Amino acid sequence: MNSDNVFRKLISGSRFDYKKFAKDVNRFSTNSQNGHKTSADTSDVPMAAEEVTLEDQPKRAKKTSVKSRKQMIELNNERINHLRNKYRIHVNGSDVNEPIVSFDGLDVDRNILDNIEKSGFSTPTPIQMQSIPLMLAKREVLCCAPTGSGKTLSFLIPIVHQLRQPQRVGFRAVILAPTRELAKQIHRECLWMSNGTGLRVHIIKNVNLAQKKFGPNSALMYDILVTTPNRLVWLLNQKPVAINIENVEWLVIDECDKLFEDGFRDQLSVIFQSCGKSAKVNHAMFSATHDIQLEKWAKLNLDNLVSVVIGGKNNASQEVDQKLTFVGNESGKLMALRDVIAQGCEAPVLIFVEKIQKAKQLFKELVYEGINIDIIHAKRTQQDRDNVVRSFREGNIWFLICTELMGRGIDFKGVNLVINYDFPSSAITYIHRIGRTGRAGRKGKAITFFTEKDSDKLRSIANVMRRSGCDVPQFMLQLNKRKRKYFNNRNRNNKKDVSKNPKRLKTDESDEIDSEGSD
CATH class of the missing domain: 3.40.50.300 (P-loop containing nucleotide triphosphate hydrolases)
Known part of the structure; x- marks a missing residue:
């Protein structure tokens, strides 16, 4: 049926054969797809033809939209994997945040970005690329990266940003280090990073002065504490408790493999229990070397943990x-x-x-x-x-x-x-x-x-x-591995039996408690 016959039947009021018309339309569509010329023009197709074509259009659009979204997700995942492979970033966890490629892309306090710029740091290191967005999302992390790779900045940036406004509730972040020298270094960098935010950063140099300053009669006007475990435990064991860490939001353990050794682990247990009174304590652990037992403990005890390893486990710096x-x-x-x-x-x-x-x-x-x-x-x-x-x-x-x-x-x-x-x-x-x-x-x-x-x-x-x-x-x-085993057994047998010694907290050689000096 050509267009003239269709038009003649419509104006004459004759009965319209819909089934025959549908066959003609299908034949028209098939001929058009195969490249055959027809005498009919799509502009002359009546309302029934429009109903047929519009019925299929939403389905095709929906399929195309779903396909494009999947393609975009796949392309983005490929880009992220390429970025991690390029910088040898290995992650283990669910819903891991995308690494950052520059500090400018960080949605953090303007003072922090200014402090980073003044320091001369232009681009983040691999550990900073992955750990900073994770901690900004308040994910608990276990990070292993080579020495000198910028781990301190990795946890200071998100902590300073999330606290950024001073409050009168006591310490909201505690950063632990195994030695006083390292604690002082972290304290110095924390002061620099928090410059302009108003946050109050403290380090315990003298426990007697700290007992007076942070005790139950204090005004709770402090925010971040950097210390060694031994000093903090000494204050926590005083009656009444000489320091308030009930409102801690972040507990960061630097050189965590060292602090999870025997003795230090007992001290950490006291600190963990004291921080556990708050509604939500986020944990972040950093070290240059990896410990299997520590990783097992972290997976069992930390919430939705993400482990990050830069390069390989227990590798020295290639520099x-x-x-x-x-x-x-x-x-x-x-x-x-x-x-x-x-x-x-x-x-x-x-x-x-x-x-x-x-x-x-x-x-x-x-x-x-x-x-x-x-x-x-x-x-x-x-x-x-x-x-x-x-x-x-x-x-x-x-x-x-x-x-x-x-x-x-x-x-x-x-x-x-x-x-x-x-x-x-x-x-x-x-x-x-x-x-x-x-x-x-x-x-x-x-x-x-x-x-x-x-x-x-x-x-x-x-x-x-x-x-x-x-x-x-x-x-x-x-x-010879057997020779190594022989030496190890001999050294083990030569060690003194300490099982009968009184149990006490072991401290690092640098972590004695000072009773003199200024806080």
């Missing part, structure tokens, strides 16, 4: 050029050290030894040779330690002999060389020691002396070096 030097025996260490100094190593230099007595002996050997050198350990007074750290930062001391007191978290700008005079007791200790150099994108060097007695621990250190891209002799990677 550090690492070297192993065989020195034969103990007497060979001093000769090797003098050779390194005579060859003209670039200061400042950190020299790590295992025991305080060894540090004192080495200092006596070198101090009269015209070397600008000093020593720091837990037996020195707090004032002496503060003066040494300040002089080393200012460049007045070129060589600093230290124990494990300085092995974690301390950020000395521009340390060029780390010398492991005594072989590290574990791969974890090694990673933290050499992490004092090669920080914030700078290159650094690390030299580790080893003797025949260190052969049982050599393989683990060699593996760390290999994973960070350093050349390692093949024989070190193939040391």
Whole structure:
């Protein structure tokens, strides 16, 4: 039926055959799709044809819309995965927030962005890219990133933003560190980051003064506390309680693998219970090294945990050029050290030894040779330690002999060389020691002396070096595992039985409680 016949039937009032008309329309549509010419024009199709075409249009539009949304989601997921792969960001958790690529894209307090800009930080580091948006969303996190990768800023930015207005309810954020030196460093950076916000940041230097300042008669005019666990537990155990942390919103544990060791874990338990009185406490844990037992505990006890690992677990910084030097025996260490100094190593230099007595002996050997050198350990007074750290930062001391007191978290700008005079007791200790150099994108060097007695621990250190891209002799990677097991069993049998000793809280060598000085 052509258009003329349709029109003639319509105006003549004759009966309209709808079924026949529908067949003609379908034939018209089929011919058009196949490229055949027809005499009918779509503009001449009556109302019934419009009903047919409009009936199918919403279905096609809906299918197209659903498909496009799925494509957009898939493309966005591919982009996020590419970004994480590029910066070696590994995440484990549900509904993980998208990483940020610049500080400008952060929806945070303007004062924070100004402070970041003044500091000269242009782009976030990988750990900052992922952990900052997670903590801004109040997710609980367990983060592992290499030394010198900017972990402190990762938790300070979201905490300062979320608290940003001072309140009169007591401390709303507690940041724990294993040593006083690291706590002071975090306190200093927190003061800088909160500049302009009005937040009140405190550190416990003296427990007696802190008891008066933060006790039950205080005005609760404080917001953020940075401290070591031992000092905080001492105040919490006073009767009445000498500090108020019932309204804490964020509990941050820096160097968390260290603080979850025996002894420290008991202290953390007291702190966790004291913070648990508030409606919601968010936890964030950061470290440069990974502990399997800690991860298991976090998954069981933290709410909707997200774990973030940058690079690989227990990897050293790739910015550090690492070297192993065989020195034969103990007497060979001093000769090797003098050779390194005579060859003209670039200061400042950190020299790590295992025991305080060894540090004192080495200092006596070198101090009269015209070397600008000093020593720091837990037996020195707090004032002496503060003066040494300040002089080393200012460049007045070129060589600093230290124990494990300085092995974690301390950020000395521009340390060029780390010398492991005594072989590290574990791969974890090694990673933290050499992490004092090669920080914030700078290159650094690390030299580790080893003797025949260190052969049982050599393989683990060699593996760390290999994973960070350093050349390692093949024989070190193939040391007899049975020999290592023999040495480990022998060392275990030689340890004293401490099971009968009175139970007490163990503290880090730097975490004694001061009763003098100012808070």
